[in-house]
Amino acid sequence: MDVLRRALGTLSLLYALIFLWFGLQHAGIGLGPEPVIVPAAIVETLCAAAMLIGAYGALTRRAWAWDGLIYTHATALAGVLLGILALALGRSEASPLLNGYHSSMAAVLAAGLAGAFYVSRVRR
Template sequence: MDALRKALGVLSLVYALIFFGAALLHAGTPAGPLTQPAIVPAVIVETLCAVGLLAGGYGALTRRPWAWDGLIRAHAGALGGVLIGILALALRPSAATALTTWFHDTMAILLAGGLAAAFYASRSRR
């Protein structure tokens, strides 16, 4: 379980960086060839997801007593944010781009897998 905790901790930090990057894109900051329209609600949600994932990753990598709960909450919160984004794109398909569609689909799969792994591991320890 220690290896899984470390892996989920590292992945949480990587996901946090990805969410921070997405927030910058939605704030209107281009990243090389990548650009997105400025969408303030997306910046807020992506920043919150990134902060939650940073906290979860920190807890896991520093072996805090709340590490598993932190990973579960971080993944669940970020997954909720991604699902809100998917819903927003479904309700306003004109805002969807290939990048946003790929981002939401990929992150939903990765976060759901991490959530399942963290939940399983936390229940196995009890």
């Protein structure tokens, strides 16, 4: 379980960086081709903050690490699903990069959430 905790903590750091990169793109600060979408920039920044909290808890072996990973993965997944919904409703222009980003992040966050939830239940 220690290996999974470290893996999820490390992946959470990576996800935070990805969220921050897309947040900067959507804020208009970046070199990417993505359009400026201020609400998306805010949500992505909040998702990055959540993932950083989860990474901190996991990598520093806090007592709340497993619950923290559950909550932070669920929070970020909700943000990604909100982005998918906004694109589906035509709130902004979809691009192949944006579609791939949302679907990939939804998949990895759901997998991380399932893993953290499973381990937290096994430990009790």
